[in-house]
Structures are given as structure tokens and as C-alpha cells.
Amino acid sequence: MDVVPKQHSPLILLGGASGSGKSYLAQRFGRPHVELDNFYREISEHTPDAPLPQTGYGEIDWDHPGTWNCALAVDALIELLENGATQVPNYSISTSSYDSMRGIELNGGPLVAEGIFVSEILAPLQRLGVPVQAYYIEVSAVGTAARRFVRDVRERRKPLLFLLKRGYALFRADRHIRARHLDAGFCPMKKKALKAVLATTTS
Template sequence: MNNAAEHHAGGLVLLGGASGADKSYLARTYGRPHLLLDAFYREISEDSTADGPALPRTVYGEIDWDDPLTWNLDAAVDAIVELLETGRTRVPVYSITSSSVTGYEDVELNGGPLVAEGIFAAELPRALSRLGLLPGTDFHAWYIDQHRFPTAARRFARDVAERRKPVPFLVQRGWSLMRQERLIREHYLAAGFVPVPKRELHRRLSGP
């Protein structure tokens, strides 16, 4: 599915990596367009049903926003398919601070590549393959390969600056993610992602 020596030439690029790995920066810089997969998070209003909590919990009792069940895979797939087939789609504007959708925006394909990124990108190759929509050699799934310590530091600084969640929650989440990063990497590789250092990703995404 992937060839580590290839450059992209348009098409679809999935960027994976731990939270804080700079996926959004790379996608914003090189994507035409950048599709933010975090826009498809489920809303906190979905966390109440007659049978109890609807969203998964961490071991310390908070909603586990790093669990794929807090994310709407079908909506993300629909957006990717519509972008590739029609050149345009409408995506939610999602507030991580309030865990809710605050509006919608139009996203247009501007010559490609479509660079989609988010912590749940590993869920996409299988879903897209089932639909027969992976565009052959124009499809790439790359994992941002870097040491866990700078990733953790960048993640914490970003989340505090953006006031994404209360600081005690961010400390617990950050420590948990840093311990799990090897497993996160293995999950991406098992899904078909190729590990690529960030410097090399800049080269590949900037074109031949």
C-alpha cells in the first residue's frame, strides 16, 4: 500500500502520530486542503443515555477522548469521500474546550493533496479500503516518528495555551499518553502507516 521511497503527487495523505507530534502544522503547511479529523469528535451531549454513560472512561473516571469510540468514523469517511469525488464538503467546527460543535465550514479540494490528520487517523485505511476508495499509488499513510519526550512537552504546552481542558486532566492525560506511545506507534504501523521522521516528511510533503 505504501512505498517509503515515494514522494506524493497529489491524492490522499493520512498523517498519524501521537497527540502533540505536529500533525496539524504539517497538514496546514502542505495540504490542499488540510482536513482536521478532530472536527469529527462526538459531542459531550452524547454522554448520557438511559442505560448510563455513552462515552468510554479513563481509569481515573474522565471521558477518554483518546478512545476511537469518542470519534465519528463514519462522518470522517463521508467527508473524505465527498472531497475526493466532488471537490467539496462541509465539516463541523468543533470546540475541544467545550466538547461540542459550534458551527460548520466548507472545505474545498484545491489541487491536492488532501492531507487528513488526527489522533484517530489509524482507523481510516481499513474503512476506506472496504469502500474501495484508496487511490492506489496516490494514497500514503505516514506516521510522524519522533521521540516521545518532545512530543509530550509540545502537547502539554499547546493544550494549556489553548485551555483545551483543566490542567489536572491534562497532566493525567499527558502522563498516560507518554507511557502508551510505543503501543500507539504499533497500532498505526499495524494499520498500514509507515514511520517517517519529521524532517523527511517536510521533504515529501513539499513535493518532488
């Protein structure tokens, strides 16, 4: 059965590499802004019988979609569109676990959702009949890597050695990340042009 959202607020998905500016744009233009990274799986789910995906250097691969709960994120967005409110977890990146829940309400729209796995959520939403606008932020891989490293160190997201390894891996994967989003159906757009589109949507 198709889902017909009761609210008339548009749903906008913002994709891009980690550090590309997704959160900034979503916070500026979203009413509300949903951080899909809060739907990461908890480290307690990593067990010998059911391990989470791992990197080649033996760490949990938090850049693999298998470490993210797509179904839970879809349910939250649908509930928000249908009922005007939902509950989302507060995910602590430093501890890889939930520390609380918080409520989100629609505030006139648009509803803007972003996260590093946002490409995974477009197809499930479309299958449910949800109208979605999906954009991929086109930015320099070098600039993105620098912003990401500064942010992650400032926020003490993970140990420094892990951040260096992850940063290099993400820099090398930049083209693949872009291709994954475009293959999923995202429209690539420079940040300046995207700001203009989002400003029009919120006016």
C-alpha cells in the same frame, strides 16, 4: 461498490501522537488540510444508557476511538474527493461540542487529513477503493509530551489537572500508539524525511 474519486488529488493521511506535529505538516502542505479531530463525538452523546468510553480516573476517555465518529469522517473525505467540496463540523475541545459547520474545497491537492484517530480510517477508505498514502511521524516521546502540554495549556483545552493526567497517560502509551498505526498500515518516517516527501507531492 468501489469508490472512484473524480478528483486526481492524492489523499495523504498523517498519523502520530498528540503533539507530534501532524497539524503543522498538514497545514503547510495540504491543499486542503482536513482536521479529523473535528469529528469527535459531542459530550451530549454521553448518556447513562449509551456512555462514551471512560478513563480509569472517571473522565470521558477522549483518546479512545469510541469517542470519535469514523463513519462521518469517511463520508466527508469521500464527498470531498468525489465532488471537490464538503462540510465539516467545527469542534470545540473546551466544550466537547460542535459550534458551527464550515465548507472545505479541494485546491489542487494533495488532500492531507490528520488526527489522533487517523489509524481508524485507513482500512475503511481502502475497502472503498480510495488510493491513500499513510505516514506515521517518528518523533521523541519526551519532546512530543512537552509540546503537547504547552499547546494544551496555551489553548486552554481542558482543566489543568485533566491535562496532567492525560499527558502522563499518553506518554506511557507512546509505543502502543505507534504500534497501532504501523499495524494499520502506516509507514513510519522521521519528520525531516516526511517534509521532503510532502514537498515533492505538492510541487
